[in-house]
Every structure is written in structure tokens, then in C-alpha cells.
Amino acid sequence: MSRPPGVDRAHERADELGFPLSCEDVAGALLATLAAAVPRGGRILELGTGAGVGLAWIVSGLGERTDVEVHSVDLDTDLLGTIRRVGWPAHVQLHEGDGAHLVATLGRFDLLFADAPGGKLSGLEATIAALAPSGVLLVDDMDLDQHADPELRRALQGVRDTLVQHPQLVSTELAAGSGLILCARSGAG
Numbered sequence: 001m002s003r004p005p006g007v008d009r010a011h012e013r014a015d016e017l018g019f020p021l022s023c024e025d026v027a028g029a030l031l032a033t034l035a036a037a038v039p040r041g042g043r044i045l046e047l048g049t050g051a052g053v054g055l056a057w058i059v060s061g062l063g064e065r066t067d068v069e070v071h072s073v074d075l076d077t078d079l080l081g082t083i084r085r086v087g088w089p090a091h092v093q094l095h096e097g098d099g100a101h102l103v104a105t106l107g108r109f110d111l112l113f114a115d116a117p118g119g120k121l122s123g124l125e126a127t128i129a130a131l132a133p134s135g136v137l138l139v140d141d142m143d144l145d146q147h148a149d150p151e152l153r154r155a156l157q158g159v160r161d162t163l164v165q166h167p168q169l170v171s172t173e174l175a176a177g178s179g180l181i182l183c184a185r186s187g188a189g
């Protein structure tokens, strides 16, 4: 799988920053594909900006489109300050704060990438509530075998159970990369 140039640059930035938590290519490529499918005038939210690798995949999937709002949230002031200086397209907005709280304040989204503890390990219901009808939620780092900490494993198991059992979601577990769960919210509302 070849990486778009913007994603290459984001990985170089992550290396320079010593940031080890960027999404893997399989998750990124899936994000780019899902971003391309967002309806006209749609909205995308990433919880956990990191070094901007996931965001670069989303931007690459949108290509020349400028009709889609892209929002990304991170708690880390210094990291976000660095990422703000990257030349993102005008339809990208970065927000500083706890994803678990901010997710309930930013409106509803057609595509949501939950890649931070806030909005995933805590505040998951608010994240699900932020999905527009027919909205899609991607959650990564869900392969329990890749995590040794028993507390984290228990928390991830809880996230997994909530997603696969949720009455408003249709969820699929994908054994790829760090373990992905892809969910679609029922179009009924």
C-alpha cells in the first residue's frame, strides 16, 4: 500500500517529534476511503490528533473536496501547537481539549475516528450520540492481545462490548493492524 505524500510528511513529523502512536497504514487507508464516501457537506471528527497522521489520511481521501468539515481534537497543548503550524486545508479545524467532553459540543458527524482515551475509554456514549444517522465510527487499537495491562484490557473489552451490542450500531470487528472496529449508526436517527 503506497502512502500519499501528505501522509509521508506526517510520519516524518511524527518521527521528529518522537511520537510513537500514529495510526497504522491499514487504519489510515480505511479512513481515507471512508472520508471519500462522506456525503456532500458532510462532517468528520477525529478524537486524538497526535502528530497528524490520521488527519493526513483523511485529507488525502477528500482530495480536492472542500465541502466537508474536518475537525480534530487533542488534549496535548504542545503537540497541537506544532500540528497547527502544518499547512492544513481551510476546511480542517483543530480543537484543544478532552475528547470525552468536546465530542458532545461539536455537533454530529458522518465519520468519526475515535483514537484517544477521551471519547473511547471514557465518554463512549457521547461519541456514539455524535454520529449522524448513517454515520460511521472507526475505533482502532482494539486487539486485546496487543495490550498487556490488565486494566486497559478490561477497559477495551468494555468498549468492544458496548460497540458490538449497541442497539443503534451495526459493528464489524476487523482483525487488521492494531485491531479495528467499524460501526455504522442506523439510518433511522
Ligand SMILES: C[S@@+](CC[C@H](N)C(=O)[O-])C[C@H]1O[C@@H](n2cnc3c(N)ncnc32)[C@H](O)[C@@H]1O
Pocket (backbone or CB within 6 Å): 021, 022, 023, 046, 047, 048, 049, 050, 051, 052, 053, 054, 055, 073, 074, 075, 076, 079, 097, 098, 099, 100, 115, 116, 117, 118, 119
Ligand atoms: C493514538 S494517538 C492519536 C493518533 C492519531 N489519531 C493518528 O491517527 O495519527 C492519541 C492522541 O490522543 C491524545 N489524547 C489523550 N487523551 C486525550 C483526551 N482525553 N482527549 C483528547 N485527546 C487525547 C494524545 O495526546 C495523543 O496525541
